[in-house]
Amino acid sequence: MIEKKDELKRILFSSPLMELNFYQVNDSFFEFQEDGYWIIDTGIELKFRDGIVSAVWSTELESYVITDNSVKDIYRQNNLFELENENILNLKKFVGLNIIDSNFKMLEFEYVADYTIN
16 A cells, blocks of 8 residues: 555645546435535545545445546546536645645455345
């Protein structure tokens, strides 16, 4: 994972943010205004000169992944659409700015699906 983190950081610092996109598979997303959290059901895509960094729900892995690929290539389904609303337009004001620091936090665990529980 160390090499992947280094590659993601290289992309993040390669240029100012060129594009910021939010993708969804449902008509709306959950917003917890008091905490400032959103739950987006597909992914977020950041584009820079040297590549893309996306945080995406992977149907193949059944988990969120952060990687250097586009949302569409990771999600691989045809039911996603780009979210556009006032909050996202406010976030798009970050386009053109540089990232000055990054920190990746990850949690790895094994999941065993038990389909015999009634």
